[in-house]
Structure formats: structure tokens, C-alpha cells
Amino acid sequence: MTVAKTEQLGALRAEAAQAKPRGLWSDAWRRLKKNKAALAGVAYIALLAFIAIFAGLLAPHDPDFIPADALANTPPVWQEGADRRFLLGTDSLSRDILSRLIYGARISLVVGFIPVALELLLGATVGIMSGWLGGRWDNLLMRLVDVVYAFPSLLFFIVVSSALGSTPFGRMLSGLVLLFVAFAITGWVTMARLVRGQVLTLKNKEFIEAARSVGVPTQRIIWRHVIPNSLAPIIVSVTFGIPGYILAEAALSYLGLGIHPPAASWGNMVREFSTLISLNAVFVLMPAALIALTMLAFTFLGDGLRDALDPQMTK
Amino acid sequence: MARFALNRILWTLPVFWLVITVTFVLIQVTPGSPWDAFNAANGGRLSPDLRPTWERQHGLDKPVAQQYVNYIVNSARFQFGESYTQQGQTVIERIMEGFPYSARIGVYALVLAAIIGVPLGVIAALKQNTMVDYVSLFFATVGATVPSFVIGFFMLAFFGVRLNWVPILWTDWRNYILPVVVLGIGTSAFIARLTRASILEITRQDYVRTARAKGLPERTVTMRHILRNGLIPVVTIMGPALAALITGTIIIENVFGVPGMGYLYIQSIGARDYPVIMGTTLFYTFFIVLGNMLVDLTYGVLDPRIKAS
Numbered sequence: 001m002t003v004a005k006t007e008q009l010g011a012l013r014a015e016a017a018q019a020k021p022r023g024l025w026s027d028a029w030r031r032l033k034k035n036k037a038a039l040a041g042v043a044y045i046a047l048l049a050f051i052a053i054f055a056g057l058l059a060p061h062d063p064d065f066i067p068a069d070a071l072a073n074t075p076p077v078w079q080e081g082a083d084r085r086f087l088l089g090t091d092s093l094s095r096d097i098l099s100r101l102i103y104g105a106r107i108s109l110v111v112g113f114i115p116v117a118l119e120l121l122l123g124a125t126v127g128i129m130s131g132w133l134g135g136r137w138d139n140l141l142m143r144l145v146d147v148v149y150a151f152p153s154l155l156f157f158i159v160v161s162s163a164l165g166s167t168p169f170g171r172m173l174s175g176l177v178l179l180f181v182a183f184a185i186t187g188w189v190t191m192a193r194l195v196r197g198q199v200l201t202l203k204n205k206e207f208i209e210a211a212r213s214v215g216v217p218t219q220r221i222i223w224r225h226v227i228p229n230s231l232a233p234i235i236v237s238v239t240f241g242i243p244g245y246i247l248a249e250a251a252l253s254y255l256g257l258g259i260h261p262p263a264a265s266w267g268n269m270v271r272e273f274s275t276l277i278s279l280n281a282v283f284v285l286m287p288a289a290l291i292a293l294t295m296l297a298f299t300f301l302g303d304g305l306r307d308a309l310d311p312q313m314t315k
Numbered sequence: 316m317a318r319f320a321l322n323r324i325l326w327t328l329p330v331f332w333l334v335i336t337v338t339f340v341l342i343q344v345t346p347g348s349p350w351d352a353f354n355a356a357n358g359g360r361l362s363p364d365l366r367p368t369w370e371r372q373h374g375l376d377k378p379v380a381q382q383y384v385n386y387i388v389n390s391a392r393f394q395f396g397e398s399y400t401q402q403g404q405t406v407i408e409r410i411m412e413g414f415p416y417s418a419r420i421g422v423y424a425l426v427l428a429a430i431i432g433v434p435l436g437v438i439a440a441l442k443q444n445t446m447v448d449y450v451s452l453f454f455a456t457v458g459a460t461v462p463s464f465v466i467g468f469f470m471l472a473f474f475g476v477r478l479n480w481v482p483i484l485w486t487d488w489r490n491y492i493l494p495v496v497v498l499g500i501g502t503s504a505f506i507a508r509l510t511r512a513s514i515l516e517i518t519r520q521d522y523v524r525t526a527r528a529k530g531l532p533e534r535t536v537t538m539r540h541i542l543r544n545g546l547i548p549v550v551t552i553m554g555p556a557l558a559a560l561i562t563g564t565i566i567i568e569n570v571f572g573v574p575g576m577g578y579l580y581i582q583s584i585g586a587r588d589y590p591v592i593m594g595t596t597l598f599y600t601f602f603i604v605l606g607n608m609l610v611d612l613t614y615g616v617l618d619p620r621i622k623a624s
Binding site: 143146147148150151152154155156158159160162163164166167243247250251254255256257270274277278281284285288289291292295296299300303 | 334337342345346457462464468471475565566569584592599
């Protein structure tokens, strides 16, 4: 009996010694792999990124080229009256819709990722400063954050685009630069609040205190301890931030304010095709469906990451 | 409580100030003078001789600092000037032309959202981790994620074009159906999530266990203890949700061609009608900020712990 138990214990020990140490990240990955919706989201985003990066090779036509011999508004190949050269048909200027959708993926991803990167940079800096320094600095910065946070962002985007859209700055990269700036100006506050909260909880933890007491410089504590330990909620917030910006671009372009034609974006394609809805509804539904799928993919991934990185949050 | 309320109300002032200042600065840096915009809005046929008179009328001959002060004072009194495109019509008159449509759609959508969202959330919470819960949670996620204008175009294509049940262009009461349903779906998803979370929290409370322990029938426990307490947060968000819906109609009104405030807003952007653009922006901001303030105040009344932080 005791011998058997000892043997069992020995086997367990050997197993434990062989098992890889499981950290937060490998644990999270294990949990994420079980979430089918999140995996589908990852697959979709990877495919979209591939299409966006290799748009030049994948697009069958030049998205801005107006062929002399093609008709306008020809339907996709599965409908009657299609032109075989254009799989998803042509728009009102006879441009190839498939190629324009492919290039639109590029706009959507860029408009999702760049403002989030800017907001991360600005928001994390302010958040760390505010949380670490505390006192008067914290008070001042957080009041600013409160005011900007209360500013209705869609209205801000609409006013900025309508006022500055026709300036040289507003026209840079077909209006992308203005969107980056406008999105980052309103977006950084969410990140600043989040990072500040993280810093405040970490600041008084024993391991930070230990690092400080042995004389590790502040900068090193922040880079080695504070930032790595705040990464999980930041990643989740970023994953939910990206679709927010993709939607904002689509909505603004739909209103005629975001990406300037002739550049193709899903939003301005919805705008263009919305007038054709009684003629052939399939036109407007193509870019609209892509917007919806992209939003869903990022949301499923965000939900999955939140559950995977923070098991306590679940339920 | 009075101190908390006063503090919260005073904190909206910097927000209004910031919005007013940002819109003022943006008008200043917009290329071309207001006269150019006015002239362009009227087809560019106006005689330059009219310019000094017109600028004096609108106070544009004064120094910028003076204009800024006037702008703040006038904004506080909801006087945003006259529209460039509609001669003799003030901005507030123009806003009020569209407001009834936006308000009606907002109210109907909220009622619909509550009718769908609350029962869905309650059922999901009471049958936690069953198929019913998963299905309604999935619906809530999708409904909250897919943009309302995308749902709008799908509905318009199906019910408007394919089935021809509702007119595509704005004609009669039938045109209210789709915008109300589309906005209602998004909000009902949000309400369902909130209801589910709130009810789940209540079911774990000690007083619910006590109620069961003293032998009350399950029906009474649910109706009197769980629902009554669990629905408080849901009721409190109705006000701000309405504010969000009325402003959230900006895009939806354009999809369905509703002649509401949002539609006029986008029209005025196309026409470079700056007084209307800025006036409508401030009007919308007023709604949103007021809505947010109300939710903070009601939470403060219901949950004294919030006041402390």
C-alpha cells in the first residue's frame, strides 16, 4: 500500500519535472485555442491581412482604371447580363468592383491599426505618468481625460472632417491622415485610463516594492515590471479598439466625409452603391457584408482574448 | 447628495466649453471666409458689394476675440445664427424641423428595444448556461456588433426592394418601421446583455437565498426579489439610451431618407452651411452630455458608494 503510494508519487514527480512550466501566455493560448469563434476571427483577420498586403498582386484589375470598352454597373457573374472579365461586376464608372473591394481591405485595416498604435503610444505614456507620479500631475491629467472622454467622438469626427476635409492636410493620403489624427485625439483617453488603473494597482505590489528597495531605476521598473504586467488588458482593449475605428471610417465615408474618392474604401463604396439599391441591391450588400464580417471577427477575437487572458472575468 | 449633484453638473461646463471652442476654432481654420461659404451655398452669384453688410449683420466685422465671446454667449442661449442656405431661417428653426422625426424614431426604437431586450436578458439569466442562454447571448453579440447601417441596407434590400413591403423613399408611416427596427435591434442587444448581467448578480445575493430558505414559492422569489432589484440598472439607462438613440439616428436617417435632424445635418455638411453644422453639433452634444450626467446622478441616488469615488 505505502509502496504503491510512493511509486505513484514518484511517477507524478517525474511527470511534473518533465512538464513545461506554464506561464500566463501559454495558458491563455491554450484557452484561446478552445474558443472556435475566436479562432474563426483570427483566420478571417489573417486572410484579410494577406489580401490587404498583396492587394497589388491579387486584384485582377487596377481599382482606379476606367476601361473604355466596359459597361457601367454590370452585375456579378452569377447574375444575368454580367461581363465575364469582372467577377463581381463594375461600378458606375465601369471600374472593377472586386479590385476595389480588395484595395478597400487595405484602407480598413490601416485605419484600424494606425490610430490604435497612436492611441497606445499617447495613452500609455499619459497613463504611466499619471499613475506613477500621482498627486497634482495625476489630478491635472485625469481632469483632461474626463473632459475629452465626455466629448462625443462621432460628432467630433464629423465636424473635423467637414471643416478640414478640403484642406491640403485633409486630402493627404485620400483623407487617411486626417482620420488617424482625429481618431487618436479622442481615442487616447480610454487607453490612458486603463493604463493608469493598471499602474496604480501594480505600484504597491510587493515585487515592485522589492525592485525599488534594491535600487532598480524607475525607468527599468516600468519597462521590466509595469508594462509586461499590464499587457493583458491592453491587448484586449486594442482588439476592441480596432473594429471601432474601422466602423468609424466606414460610417464617415458613407456620409461622404472619410476617404476621398477615387480611393476605394468599403464605406464610400456603400455610399456610392446605396443609390443603386432599387436597381440591384447586391452592389451595396457586398461592401456592407465585408464591414459586418470584419466587425464580427474582431469582436469574437476580443471576447476570446478577454476570456483567455483573464479567466476570472468569465461569467 | 446635493454636493455630488452640483459637482457633477458643474463638470459638464468644461465639456460644453471645449465643444464650443473646438467648433469655433474649426470654423476659423476652415479655408475661405464665412462669406465665401455663404456665397458658395447660394450658387456663388452674390455681389461682393453685399459682403460688408452681411458680415456686419452676423458680427463678423468684430475682432476674433469678441466673436469668440459672442459665440459662447449665443451658444449658451441656443442661438446659433441663421442658415446660409435657407434664407431667413434660423439654425434652431432648422433643427426643430427635423427633430420630431428623430425623436419619434428614437422613442419607438427604445420601446421596441425594451420589449425585446428585457425578456431576452431575463430568460438568459434565469436559464444560465443552457441553450436558451447561449442563443440569446449570441444574438446579443451579433446585434451589438454588426453596424446598424449595414443591417439597415440588408433590411432595405429585402423588405424594400425584394418584397416591396415598404416604400424606399420617404412617403408615409410605413417608412418608420425599418429605421425603428434597425435601431431597436442594436439597442435591444445592449439591453439584453445589461439585463442578464444584472439579474445574474442579484440571484447570488444573500436576500434571495433567504427568500428561498423561508419557503417562498420560486415564482414569488423571481418576481418580487430578483426582477424588481435586477431591473433597476436597466431602467436607469433608458434615459441616456434615448439620448444615444436620437443622436445615433444620424447615419440611419441617411440610409432610410428620414427627413430628421441627422439627415439635415449631413445635408448642411454637403452645402457647407457652417452655422447649421456647428449649431446641430452643439445641440447633439447637449443631449449626449446631459444623458451621461443623468445616468451618473441616478446611479448616485441608487448606489451611495458611487458618490465616494
